[in-house]
Amino acid sequence: MQFAGKIALVTGASRGIGRAIATQLARGGADVFCTSTKEGGCAETLAAIAALPAGSGPAGSGKATALVCDVADAASVEAMAKAVLERAGKLDFLVNNAGITRDGLFLRMDAADFDAVLTTNLRGTFLTCKAFARSMAKARGGRIVNVGSVVGLTGNAGQANYAASKAGLIGLTKSLAQEFAGRGITANVVAPGFVETDMTAVLTAEVRDAMLKQIPLSRFGAADDIAHAVSFLCSEHAAYITGQTLVVDGGMTM
Ligand SMILES: NC(=O)c1ccc[n+]([C@@H]2O[C@H](COP(=O)([O-])OP(=O)(O)OC[C@H]3O[C@@H](n4cnc5c(N)ncnc54)[C@H](OP(=O)(O)O)[C@@H]3O)[C@@H](O)[C@H]2O)c1
Numbered sequence: 001m002q003f004a005g006k007i008a009l010v011t012g013a014s015r016g017i018g019r020a021i022a023t024q025l026a027r028g029g030a031d032v033f034c035t036s037t038k039e040g041g042c043a044e045t046l047a048a049i050a051a052l053p054a055g056s057g058p059a060g061s062g063k064a065t066a067l068v069c070d071v072a073d074a075a076s077v078e079a080m081a082k083a084v085l086e087r088a089g090k091l092d093f094l095v096n097n098a099g100i101t102r103d104g105l106f107l108r109m110d111a112a113d114f115d116a117v118l119t120t121n122l123r124g125t126f127l128t129c130k131a132f133a134r135s136m137a138k139a140r141g142g143r144i145v146n147v148g149s150v151v152g153l154t155g156n157a158g159q160a161n162y163a164a165s166k167a168g169l170i171g172l173t174k175s176l177a178q179e180f181a182g183r184g185i186t187a188n189v190v191a192p193g194f195v196e197t198d199m200t201a202v203l204t205a206e207v208r209d210a211m212l213k214q215i216p217l218s219r220f221g222a223a224d225d226i227a228h229a230v231s232f233l234c235s236e237h238a239a240y241i242t243g244q245t246l247v248v249d250g251g252m253t254m
Pocket residue numbers: 011012013014015016017018035036037038041069070071072097098099100120124147148149150191192193194195196197198199200
């Protein structure tokens with residue numbers, strides 16, 4: 001129970017990587033706030049956490065609470081942060097996982113597609129960090145983990161907006177790491193490669209086969225692979241790591 005007594009927030013915890021992160025943190029004993037843009041969106045995540053061995057207890061796995069939050073909407077983020085701080089009194093782990101794609105080749109990508117992705121993936125993370133930074137600084141401790149992507153490092157044809165948002169996250173995270181190191185707060189990025197979730201389920205068999213050939217470990221990532229990396233960065237074992245991008249991609253971009 002390495003996270004007993006810790007309070008975590010995972011944005012976009014209704015499914016996929018966010019659900020895996022929330023579940024792993026709860027398994028470690030953290031109480032986890034899980035967000036979705038939809039009322040009831042996190043029902044399956046809450047059920048998974050309640051079903052953990054010795055779940056929902058102060059001594060066993062942590063309990064989970066669902067909150068509605070659209071990270072693209074500043075008022076929604078502020079209301080969510082207020083609810084977390086009123087109910088829990090603090091936040092130890094802020095995991096910015098919510099993200100979207102609006103893929104398309106550059107010549108066909110319009111500004112609305114660019115704005116939508118930047119607004120959710122990058123500005124949304126800015127807003128949540130802003131909403132909790134003061135409280136974390138006052139507590140003189142905390143962990144920020146932002147879920148990026150390998151394409152933020154490599155770029156990707158058809159994902160100019162998404163790659164720009166994920167590259168931006170790295171700059172944002174390094175800046176936070178520098179500004180808040182003196183307050184005992186670490187900020188890092190976990191950059192997944194190809195992970196089996198709803199986000200990648202839309203890709204054609206042809207694209208999937210081509211991607212698999214580029215992965216030295218010969219399999220797609222599981223959401224739990226990413227959750228393990230996030231848990232590590234939240235843990236005491238990562239106390240001396242900040243401003244870093246931890247790539248979790250089966251060796252794809254080495
Ligand atoms: N899957 C991959 O291969 C892969 C690779 C690299 C990086 N990533 C990153 O990993 C993260 C999770 O990806 P995933 O594959 O698990 O995606 P997913 O299955 O599509 O889930 C996305 C999550 O983000 C939430 N979300 C979307 N827009 C939001 C908004 N405006 N405000 C708040 N929450 C919002 C969704 O919540 P609701 O729909 O319930 O509101 C959902 O919980 C993303 O940041 C993604 O870019 C994924």
